[in-house]
Amino acid sequence: MKIGIVGAGPAGMAAALEASRFKSEIHLWDANPNPGRKLAATGSGRCNLTNIQVEAGRYHTKHPQQLSKIFNQFGYPQFIAWLEDMGIFVTTTADGWVYPTSFSAQNVVDILQAQLNIRGVKIHPRSLITAITPTNNGFCLKTQDRQKQLSVDRLIIASGGPAAPQLGARENMYAVLKQLGHTVLPVKPALAPLLTDGGQFHKLQGVRLDAAVHLLKEGREIEKTTANIIFTGWGINGPGVMNLSYLVSLQEMQSGQLSIDFLPDTGEKLEKMLNEDKFSQLPISAMLKSFFPDKLVYFLLEKCGISPHKKISELRKDELADLQAAIHQQAVRVKGTKGFKDCQLSTGGVPLSEIDAKSMRSILIPGMALAGEVLDVNGPCGGYNLHWAFISGIIAGRHILE
Numbered sequence: 154m155k156i157g158i159v160g161a162g163p164a165g166m167a168a169a170l171e172a173s174r175f176k177s178e179i180h181l182w183d184a185n186p187n188p189g190r191k192l193a194a195t196g197s198g199r200c201n202l203t204n205i206q207v208e209a210g211r212y213h214t215k216h217p218q219q220l221s222k223i224f225n226q227f228g229y230p231q232f233i234a235w236l237e238d239m240g241i242f243v244t245t246t247a248d249g250w251v252y253p254t255s256f257s258a259q260n261v262v263d264i265l266q267a268q269l270n271i272r273g274v275k276i277h278p279r280s281l282i283t284a285i286t287p288t289n290n291g292f293c294l295k296t297q298d299r300q301k302q303l304s305v306d307r308l309i310i311a312s313g314g315p316a317a318p319q320l321g322a323r324e325n326m327y328a329v330l331k332q333l334g335h336t337v338l339p340v341k342p343a344l345a346p347l348l349t350d351g352g353q354f355h356k357l358q359g360v361r362l363d364a365a366v367h368l369l370k371e372g373r374e375i376e377k378t379t380a381n382i383i384f385t386g387w388g389i390n391g392p393g394v395m396n397l398s399y400l401v402s403l404q405e406m407q408s409g410q411l412s413i414d415f416l417p418d419t420g421e422k423l424e425k426m427l428n429e430d431k432f433s434q435l436p437i438s439a440m441l442k443s444f445f446p447d448k449l450v451y452f453l454l455e456k457c458g459i460s461p462h463k464k465i466s467e468l469r470k471d472e473l474a475d476l477q478a479a480i481h482q483q484a485v486r487v488k489g490t491k492g493f494k495d496c497q498l499s500t501g502g503v504p505l506s507e508i509d510a511k512s513m514r515s516i517l518i519p520g521m522a523l524a525g526e527v528l529d530v531n532g533p534c535g536g537y538n539l540h541w542a543f544i545s546g547i548i549a550g551r552h553i554l555e
Contacts, residue, residue, distance in 0.1 A: 154306050155177065157292065157305030158180065158181045158308075159308070159326065160326075160525070162183075163539055164549075166269060170239070174551075180303070181274055182280040182296075183276075183279075184279065185279070193258045193259045195258050195497075196252065196258060196536075199256045199257070200539075202236065202252060203233075204249050207228075209223070211533060213531050214504075214531075220505060223510050226511065227544045232540060232547075235547060249535070281297040283296065285329050290306060291520060292308045308520060309513075309523070310524070311523070311542075313526045314499030314501075315493045316496045317493070317494070333521075334518070335515070336503065338501040338502060340500070341399070341499065342398060342490045342495075343399035343402060344396070344399070345490035345497070346496075347395075347490060348388040348488040348490065349387075349389060353485065355386065356455075359385075364381075364382050365377060365393075365414040365417035367413075375404075378392070392533070392534035398490045410486055410487060411487055415453075415480050419444065420480070427440065436461060436465075437461065437463050437465055453476065458475075500529070503523055508528070511548075512553075513545055514552065523545075523549070530545075
């Protein structure tokens, strides 16, 4: 029995490793020079593998019940055990993000490639699959150079999406899947920085802090996150906005709005200090520096027309109200995302309704399974998307011969 896998990212490598247990002939094709090219760059090279809070409800998909069925059969403990079986041991940060003990994404790739080699998986780099034709006995695949016709009995598609094309990401497989009869939902950037009105925050460039970010459309809140944000020359970066970017993409927002609360958890403490006599002679700038970086302190005061030297006791009620609004309801107009080049993930792809949740096999094409980013599943920052790629690949490889 010959099993073919298209895509040598985390989903494809996991699928190949699981399928190798059948002692079948396994072929792994990838358009890049080496397996795991994007994986080696994840987590700023540190490889955020998963998260202790991972569960189906943290992901976005049009078919959450299908996703729950997948997670119910292979959860967090099973994935950690699988990693250890591969020789990858993990450590967990205080916020629940799980990394390899080495904190090296390249080391993870090297270990997985070593396991593939030990198990006799035939890896075919620089092999872009451009066409798939079902046959009576399996599938015929064509490569970009059209000089090779490849035949396999079973097939797993783990080709990923178009996020980070500079790392070799491609979207050509979506057209192939459409030709095979699968639906492909619109593919758009997710986990992307957001572009905002030019110049609004130029004085805050480089400022990083935790904040609550509310995404609004026509004045109505669509979603809210609380996480780190980073101000840049063109907009805002960081998990606090990246976790909202899939909605900006899907709704094609050109006039959406963010409302930022710079002090979501300790606002009451600031209000209390502003009303205490022992702090009344302090300049307002000194008080605010207990809570915010310098650049943000002066930005807020300038926005409210308040002198940084003004004593707290001298602040008028309307100035205090303006300051509270600037801190807790900072309005930002959203122009869109930075696009595929700067995003970590794509949203859209084949809907989960077109696969069997137990096996990841297509319900439309016998003998073919799908895994990873090619499916319509996306999660927040923090290891959720690598977790999905790995476990969907593991399940696909484990059940491909059923």
